[in-house]
Amino acid sequence: MPELPDVERFRRFFRANAAGRTVGALRADPTILRNCTPRTLSAALRGRRFDEPARHGKWLIAWTDGPALLMHFGMTGYLLWADDEGSTRTEPHRHDRLVIRFDEGGELRYRNMRKLGGLWLAHDPDEVSGLLGTLGPDALSVGRAEFLRLLARRRGGLKAALMDQTLLAGVGNLMADEILWQARLHPTHRVESLTAEERLQLHSALRRILRQAVATEDYAEDRPGWLLHVRGRPGASCPRCRGPLSRMVAAGRTTYFCQRCQP
Ligand SMILES: [Zn+2]
Incomplete structure (x- = not known):
């Protein structure tokens, strides 16, 4: 079950693979989206470039040069990366609830068997604050x-x-x-x-x-x-x-x- 250190690992994984890349095609399972549809999510993120991701508690905040994608991993969620080259190219799994293809190549996959947690779209920093508004300070950095x-x-x-x-x-x-x-x-x-x-x-x-x-x-x-x-x-x-x-x-x-x- 992902705890803070796991989500911090996902954040670093996201940074290493997806940051700096431009969202091309996107496919999402509508039942994992908490405040948008596959169509509105795709419209908001397509052509956007992911930036340095942030983390607050067990939430991963994937900023782009515009909106942000918020991820919570629930009990069974994690991230995978699929390269385009030969043998490492694998087909998405049926528990891949979100698959993002990048213009520069490669695919980021959010896999979550039990579908607790979920994905949220925030159009700007105010919306991110609104979504995370009830959370206390991050446990790793609380003084x-x-x-x-x-x-x-x-x-x-x-x-x-x-x-x-x-x-x-x-x-x-x-x-x-x-x-x-x-x-x-x-x-x-x-x-x-x-x-x-x-x-x-x-x-x-x-x-x-x-x-x-x-x-x-x-x-x-x-x-x-x-x-x-x-x-x-x-x-x-x-x-x-x-x-x-x-x-x-x-x-x-x-x-x-x-x-x-x-x-
Ligand atoms: Zn003891």
Whole structure:
């Protein structure tokens, strides 16, 4: 399931392949478009050149020299690139919900089996702000002072707070568990009862984990000391204290934690 570090990877992938290229033909599955039709999307993007893409939380904002295409990857979305040369040229898959052909060659494909998330068209920066308007600051770049201000206004369970996109954009189920485990805080601990020290611990864990995750290709595999590396595996033990991992439902999601490290 794409979390902030995955969407950051998609952003870099988009930049490496599609930025600087001009939209030629475009084919879209109407059921993945949230505020336009294949015809209006095509009319808006044809002849436009993609610029440096941006990301906010789990959203990718693909700017052109005019409108922007906003992508959300839901549970199963990702991007692919198809070159025109010989063996690398493959036919689109039935889960390719958007296929963009570029005048310079090559095709960008947005594949999304389960069709959660979706695609939005924004004609200008105001429309982009309107679409992302309810999101909190991006979790990768939120500073300490701002983070403390956000927490000060918040009540209720810690995991629910971290995953609330209107408080902070980008933290999903896996990242929330990792942050809480590394910060040694229980998932249902209440935000209002955190000490000043725990608030700082939480922010430094958030910052460290997201930065390290965007710096590695496959953060679950490349970070053996992390909870993510073992979560969900049968009989998994805590990578820190070797005690048994516990499982519960917090914020409506399957949650892994260590009772010993996260009292
Ligand atoms: Zn432990």
